[in-house]
Amino acid sequence: MTQSHDFLDRAPSLADTLAHRLRQEIAAGRMRPGERLPTEQQISERYGVSRPTVREAIGRLKHDGLVVTRQGAGAFIAEPGALAVFRLDVEDFTNxxxxxxxxxxxxxxxxxxxxxxxxxxxxxxxxxxxxxxxxxxxxxxxxxxxxxxxxxxxxxxxxxxxxxxxxxxxxxxxxxxxxxxxxxxxxxxxxxxxxxxxxxxxxxxxxxxxxxxxxxxxxxxxxxxxxxxxxxxxxxxx
Amino acid sequence: MTQSHDFLDRAPSLADTLAHRLRQEIAAGRMRPGERLPTEQQISERYGVSRPTVREAIGRLKHDGLVVTRQGAGAFIAEPGALAVFRLDVEDFTNxxxxxxxxxxxxxxxxxxxxxxxxxxxxxxxxxxxxxxxxxxxxxxxxxxxxxxxxxxxxxxxxxxxxxxxxxxxxxxxxxxxxxxxxxxxxxxxxxxxxxxxxxxxxxxxxxxxxxxxxxxxxxxxxxxxxxxxxxxxxxxx
DNA sequence: ATTTGCTACTTGTCAGGCAACTTGGTTATC
DNA sequence: GATAACCAAGTTGCCTGACAAGTAGCAAAT
Missing domain, CATH: 1.20.120.530 (GntR ligand-binding domain-like)
Structure with missing residues (x-):
């Protein structure tokens, strides 16, 4: 009855992995603040996933304040100084x-x-x-x-x-x-x-x-x- | 050339507002940890938005560690003690x-x-x-x-x-x-x-x-x- | 030269559908 | 009767396709 949550086997979703990769590319400095990201269409083709998945991934970055999107214009990398949210990730909490x-x-x-x-x-x-x-x-x-x-x-x-x-x-x-x-x-x-x-x-x-x-x-x-x-x-x- | 970003007029997306409302409902204790959220279908009907929008909103909560989803089972409110990510929101950074x-x-x-x-x-x-x-x-x-x-x-x-x-x-x-x-x-x-x-x-x-x-x-x-x-x-x- | 309007492009949202997975009950088997 | 295998309904994960809303740049008209 009481299910012992095993967090281990949780396969990361496509959106999660994509968000992680994009985050890395930004962190690696491959993209400069103020620069525009590729369009959802391009990212979709490039990584072989559908546009909704891309949207979900970009939504995470947007939520974390890493990118700012403007309808009709595109998604832009936010100024790091203007970052309004801080995330503290505890990856392995048995470590x-x-x-x-x-x-x-x-x-x-x-x-x-x-x-x-x-x-x-x-x-x-x-x-x-x-x-x-x-x-x-x-x-x-x-x-x-x-x-x-x-x-x-x-x-x-x-x-x-x-x-x-x-x-x-x-x-x-x-x-x-x-x-x-x-x-x-x-x-x-x-x-x-x-x-x-x-x-x-x-x-x-x-x-x-x-x-x-x-x-x-x-x-x-x-x-x-x-x-x-x-x-x-x-x-x-x- | 240098565009002065005006953050003021940014109309919050449907997913954002929905995520905010769900977050409030959880914070208000209307839903207990371990409890299951309504299905995406139900939320979609209840708030009058499409399922992708609901997915996006739930995706944010999931990203913040507030809910855990299991395919086929549903979305559950996470144990607050197991929270793995901390968010520090600076809402008004001129205050x-x-x-x-x-x-x-x-x-x-x-x-x-x-x-x-x-x-x-x-x-x-x-x-x-x-x-x-x-x-x-x-x-x-x-x-x-x-x-x-x-x-x-x-x-x-x-x-x-x-x-x-x-x-x-x-x-x-x-x-x-x-x-x-x-x-x-x-x-x-x-x-x-x-x-x-x-x-x-x-x-x-x-x-x-x-x-x-x-x-x-x-x-x-x-x-x-x-x-x-x-x-x-x-x-x-x- | 300036302004207006138009067009292509991009994000926001929706509809519908199929695959993968979970759950609980049902049936078959011992 | 108890147990195991099975099945069907329900749910999330992901996809395709489409339209609406908004932007940016270019061309034409003034």
Missing amino acids: RDEIRNIVELLMAVEATATELAAQRRGEEDLAAIQAQLDAMQAAIDRGEPGVDEDMAFHRAIVDATGNPFFRDLSDFLDRRVRHFIRTARANTARMGGLTQAVQAEHQAIFDMIAKADPVGARRAAETHLRNAAERLSLYFAK | RDEIRNIVELLMAVEATATELAAQRRGEEDLAAIQAQLDAMQAAIDRGEPGVDEDMAFHRAIVDATGNPFFRDLSDFLDRRVRHFIRTARANTARMGGLTQAVQAEHQAIFDMIAKADPVGARRAAETHLRNAAERLSLYFAK
Whole structure:
């Protein structure tokens, strides 16, 4: 009943491969910004696919802001400086190096976010953070691991920065790391008893934010993240 | 000859608007992860567009990792934890708040990148960074502003981290900020004479990286970025 | 020399259809 | 009766062909 998604055998669609090839040609500098792409007809003949498929491929590039199309005129390569969307692709999310790199970026973002939060948090921000801290304590008291509460705590902090980019990026990276843990945990032994240590670190972070001490908040966040990364590295041991 | 692209009048295509609506419905929680979307036929009838248009819209969502399609089975909403691609959309890149937020994120990423670079840089990394530093000095001596060399210098540093995510994100944010400056500069007076001050800050950063002093490197980078942000704020004054 | 209008070309959208694949039920077999 | 093979309906992937909307360049007219 429960199908275990196997992502491995997913054959890439024609449009996907074509989009990839076009992307490569642009990245390789074979085509300069402002230049016009071949017409859909020409691309279609050149790669031996139909025009709808070409349209789909170009649609992806357009969606990513790499090309701009104008009806009647053609498709043009966008100025790289005007790029309005950033794509962070995690190709192989079981790769340990990739996870390590993600964790590194997450640490950078979250440490700075905590610093900013200590600097700017209003009273309602502080109340929201404390509410999540309490919720996590309640979960611990109930004997639950409280992963959702943990996530909500961090979420409340990055929210307090008032910078949506911090929030979205942190959210994405956090999800990725937790997803990795969840899948890795299925293969290794369950670990417990650490939640109280985590909570103590959370408390330290909260205190610094409450004190409006940016430097101390950053230091507390860095300590927490370093410890978290160390706990995570247990999964790498195999 | 040089056409000034006006992005304003770009009428969103049917597929774009449909993709936007579907995205909203998913974001609003009207559809749960794992759930199946209506068939292309149904969506086509429901929104009064043809199936190719629906395919194009779903293709965008698929490309962003929001949905997963299986031939013969249908399209399913992806698990948010398994999201493999992150999109950072800069909707209005003349908005000052948005630029401010981008600069803030750039500062966080680049400061940490500089710290990591000081920690890990090999001899060849150091040589590459110095080469860009020298190139910038040469540009200054020639009386040029050396914006390309400036960018290359920072690029060499983030390269030294060995973390491609840092490199790509920093690259994107850097481009965005410089693009904003370039367009803003067209309306305000040209400013010069600051390049030597910038170069001095670069030299300080380089020295710390050469000394393999992560703490000092971060501090030097933060100083440089803070100053850069201040210079940038001149454009906000209007 | 400038403007107007026309024509070829390109993208946007549609209609219809076939192949590949999935799913669930049905039938045949043991 | 349980199990396995099979089949048919439904869905996505991809194609052909066509028309509408918009653009750009050229030619003719003023």
